[in-house]
Amino acid sequence: MKQKVHDFELDDEGHWMAKLSCGHYQHVRHDPPLRVREWVLTSEGRLSRVGQELNCIKCDNDQPRDF
């Protein structure tokens, strides 16, 4: 299910996660698998992605909210 990016946060290991409007986190580096996206490393890059949509697999699987 497509969900809008609300914000970005670092996880405990220092990996960036997108906070989605549905209440789920999604690791940005997992899409595509195991590739770090350069834009996520700068605040400008992250800000430019806020409001865009990501496919939320957790929604598709009816998983409870992360936050």
Ligand SMILES: [Zn+2]
């Ligand atoms: Zn979701």
